Amino acid sequence: RCLANQNAHVLNAFITPLPRAGQWLDRVREADRRSEQGKPISAVDGRLISIKDNICTRDLPTTCASGILDKFTSPFNATVVDQLEAAGAVIAGKTNLDEFGMGSHSVYSRFGAVKNSRRDGDGQDLSAGGSSGGSAVAVAANQCYAALGTDTGGSVRLPAAYTGTVGFKPSYGLLSRWGVVAYANSLDTVGILGRDTSSVRDVFSILNQHDARDPTNVSSFSRSRILSHLQTPQLAARLTSSPLRIGVPLEYNIKELTPSVRRAWLLSLAHLQEQGHTIHPVSLPTTKHALSAYYVLAPAEASSNLAKYDGVRYGTRAEGPDSDGQPDGYLYASTRGNGFGAEVQRRILLGTFSLSADAMDNYFIQAQRVRRLVQQDFNAVFTATHPLAAADAPETARSGTADVDVIVCPTAPSPPPRLSDVSADSSPLDAYVNDVFTVPASLAGLPAISVPVTVAESEQNPHAAEVAGIQVIGQYGDDELVMKVGELLE
Ligand code: GLN
Numbered sequence: 429r430c431l432a433n434q435n436a437h438v439l440n441a442f443i444t445p446l447p448r449a450g451q452w453l454d455r456v457r458e459a460d461r462r463s464e465q466g467k468p469i470s471a472v473d474g475r476l477i478s479i480k481d482n483i484c485t486r487d488l489p490t491t492c493a494s495g496i497l498d499k500f501t502s503p504f505n506a507t508v509v510d511q512l513e514a515a516g517a518v519i520a521g522k523t524n525l526d527e528f529g530m531g532s533h534s535v536y537s538r539f540g541a542v543k544n545s546r547r548d549g550d551g552q553d554l555s556a557g558g559s560s561g562g563s564a565v566a567v568a569a570n571q572c573y574a575a576l577g578t579d580t581g582g583s584v585r586l587p588a589a590y591t592g593t594v595g596f597k598p599s600y601g602l603l604s605r606w607g608v609v610a611y612a613n614s615l616d617t618v619g620i621l622g623r624d625t626s627s628v629r630d631v632f633s634i635l636n637q638h639d640a641r642d643p644t645n646v647s648s649f650s651r652s653r654i655l656s657h658l659q660t661p662q663l664a665a666r667l668t669s670s671p672l673r674i675g676v677p678l679e680y681n682i683k684e685l686t687p688s689v690r691r692a693w694l695l696s697l698a699h700l701q702e703q704g705h706t707i708h709p710v711s712l713p714t715t716k717h718a719l720s721a722y723y724v725l726a727p728a729e730a731s732s733n734l735a736k737y738d739g740v741r742y743g744t745r746a747e748g749p750d751s752d753g754q755p756d757g758y759l760y761a762s763t764r765g766n767g768f769g770a771e772v773q774r775r776i777l778l779g780t781f782s783l784s785a786d787a788m789d790n791y792f793i794q795a796q797r798v799r800r801l802v803q804q805d806f807n808a809v810f811t812a813t814h815p816l817a818a819a820d821a822p823e824t825a826r827s828g829t830a831d832v833d834v835i836v837c838p839t840a841p842s843p844p845p846r847l848s849d850v851s852a853d854s855s856p857l858d859a860y861v862n863d864v865f866t867v868p869a870s871l872a873g874l875p876a877i878s879v880p881v882t883v884a885e886s887e888q889n890p891h892a893a894e895v896a897g898i899q900v901i902g903q904y905g906d907d908e909l910v911m912k913v914g915e916l917l918e
Contacts, residue, residue: 439543441565443481444488444522452518459516471630473516478566478575481522484607493537494527496743496767506607507639515634520572523562527769529611532859533850534561536771545569554844557587564591567621574622574631580611581722582866584619585878589839589897592880596620596628599904600873601646604639612729615870625915654905657815675710675832686842692881692896693838696917710809714801721798722867724782724791731779739763803872810903834913839878839897875907877914
């Protein structure tokens with residue numbers, strides 16, 4: 429069932445690990461009894477599931493890996509935590525992350541960097557990916573059955589690719605964000621990490637329900653619209669037997685792709701073709717602008733979301749006098765200056781700048797336009813239309829020949845870098861470029877999964893099998909199809 433082993437400590441995957449003894453053991457025993465009687469509550473009854481430390485839990489602290497929340501315990505559980513517990517799952521501890529979810533290597537943490545459970549050929553520590561690096565490593569190192577992360581621009585998929593696990597970002601709005609600490613609301617999703625697609629599906633089916641407490645959660649009415657939209661004979665057949673049309677986005681074939689990643693991509697396509705599916709080149713021309721748009725929009729929303737950490741209402745307050753005898757704003761400035769790490773401060777400054785009167789039109793508004801173009805690019809290539817598009821919305825221009833069911837592409841351009849090369853003081857831009865293939869699906873709110881694909885041999889090291897993350901992206905609401913194709917690639 430996966431019980432915490434000593435590795436947890438060495439890899440720094442957990443901020444708050446599960447206590448060695450505790451009530452949770454009774455819950456596991458009760459679940460065992462239920463399963464002996466053939467009456468488990470659900471597929472995850474009695475299973476250990478780790479939770480990223482930006483998702484609120486009543487029984488364990490929620491730090492967001494930040495100094496500003498290092499003594500915070502939420503008075504309530506996030507809806508996703510309640511749903512898992514109601515299904516019999518046991519929370520296996522709170523996992524390490526980049527502070528507030530901002531980062532790509534899980535190094536910007538008040539509690540130190542997460543280490544990948546694999547090392548490179550020279551025995552050097554590797555990046556676990558971020559920001560849900562702790563959740564991915566907890567799964568990869570067998571500390572739990574599955575883990576929850578959050579994915580705003582790739583934070584579940586990138587760690588999955590780097591650790592050889594499966595990471596799924598559902599369609600925006602399907603899983604509740606109530607009790608999930610906001611980074612960039614219009615992009616934030618709860619994501620799931622597991623060792624295979626079937627465990628991810630088990631967890632997804634428990635969480636995929638309407639929650640009235642999250643205003644951006646898809647309503648029951650829209651959920652039934654999505655389902656009926658996907659039940660036309662042509663679309664429904666894709667989940668059973670009919671051959672799929674697989675899109676290969678030409679713009680993703682960039683020169684920075686390392687040979688092992690390119691090989692994993694080609695192998696995946698060949699594998700799908702052998703199973704009778706057909707491969708079609710597609711064009712997503714706005715891809716090259718997506719990353720810049722994301723890094724304008726996400727910090728803008730973050731700067732607004734993080735304004736509430738003022739040392740008065742939430743979190744840790746800086747020591748020292750209030751404004752008494754000090755310049756105005758002393759308490760606020762010193763609380764935030766001490767509480768937030770360098771990357772979070774950088775994002776707040778970036779976001780505040782792009783929302784300021786002089787910069788708004790050139791940055792924020794332009795980035796919103798790019799976001800719309802990214803969405804249109806995807807709508808132009810998928811056979812299924814967007815199920816929630818307004819009936820009177822203009823039909824997007826279609827290329828006709830390129831209509832595809834899903835898109836298959838790498839999750840990241842390269843394998844995990846060494847931790848020593850991505851330390852908290854290396855160039856932030858180097859970290860941002862790892863998200864180049866994950867942010868487009870985030871900007872469009874689409875479901876996407878990263879699955880590990882093994883490349884038999886590497887040129888440098890013919891005895892070591894290399895693993896690269898391959899990503900499957902589908903139309904909004906096509907989550908089941910995305911998981912199905914992920915499973916075909918496993
Ligand atoms: N690396 C991206 C960022 O720093 C994505 C983070 C995420 O998805 N939470 O914003």
